[in-house]
C-alpha cells in the first residue's frame with residue numbers, strides 16, 4: 043500500500059554516507075580514491091555525498107591528481123571536528139524535514155479497497171469516491187507525516203550519538219523541563 047513511501051529517507055541515514063563522514067570528519071584533506079580504498083565504497087556514491095557536502099559548504103575541491111592517466115580528486119574539509127560536522131549536518135536535515143512536515147497536509151483521503159490516496163482537493167472533486175475503484179474514501183492521518191517524523195526521530199538518535207556528554211546532559215535537562 044505504501045510502496046511509494048518506502049525509500050524516502052535522509053541521506054544522513056545512509057550507512058555508507060555515515061562511514062564516509064566518519065572517515066573525513068577530522069581530516070584536513072583526502073582523496074576520493076583513498077576513501078574508496080579504505081572503505082570499499084563505490085566512487086559514484088562517494089562523489090554523490092561529496093557534492094551534497096560541497097553544497098553545504100563543508101568540503102571543497104582542491105585538485106585533480108593524474109596517476110598515469112588514472113584520475114583522483116583531492117578535497118579539503120572546512121570543519122575538521124567530528125562533533126561539529128555531524129551536529130551541523132544533522133540539525134540542517136532536521137530543519138529541512140520539519141519544514142517539509144509544515145508543508146505537507148496532515149490528513150489524506152484513503153481508499154480502503156485499493157490503497158489509493160488523495161489530497162483534499164482531489165477527493166472533493168471526485169465527491170470523495172476513489173477514481174480507481176469507486177469506493178468511498180476515508181480521511182486518515184497522512185502516512186508521509188508519520189514517515190517524516192520517523193526520519194526526524196532517527197536523526198535525533200544520530201545527533202545524540204555524535205554529541206559530547208556535556209551536550210547530551212544539557213539536552214536531557216532541557217527535555218525534562220519541557221514535559
Ligand SMILES: [Zn+2]
Nearest residue numbers: 153156172175
Ligand atoms: Zn480505490
